[in-house]
Amino acid sequence: MMAIRELKVCLLGFHSLAPMYYRGSAAAVIVYDITKQDSFYTLKKWVKELKEHGPENIVMAIAGNKCDLSDIREVPLKDAKEYAESIGAIVVETSAKNAINIEELFQGISRQIPPLDPHENGNNGTIKVEKPTMQASRRCC
């Protein structure tokens, strides 16, 4: 059983995001598509953005989505693991379609986030997940 607190976790997808989505976040999930090499390059831009402008000590988790399509994979898991290790991020291959490794992803994140003082932070045992709205999700790079 995880110890989960009131946390803000932002989900960074294949599209652009405004800093308002990661400001104040304890963790960021950066998603790429294992069947599209370009999405892996884009992921690296998000990591750079987070490192330069994101909260200090933000937990970064990389989700290689569409693992149900591994027969048409373009990004080897080895590449993702090596990159994740180089930046100190969690990496998990997921399938949003088949609900594979989604729980594992968030469990991994919860293990990385340092505990808050429940008296100071109004701990109510929840994680708040934010994703950019359509308006903010225009491709920028």
Ligand SMILES: Nc1nc2c(ncn2[C@@H]2O[C@H](COP(=O)(O)OP(=O)(O)OP(=O)(O)O)[C@@H](O)[C@H]2O)c(=O)[nH]1
């Ligand atoms: N096979 C498969 N398809 C998926 C998965 N996740 C999303 N999709 C499909 O991929 C397409 C894009 O999904 P969206 O949720 O719109 O994702 P997006 O961030 O807009 O991604 P892109 O349009 O691919 O850049 C949709 O047709 C989804 O049904 C997955 O895990 N497996």
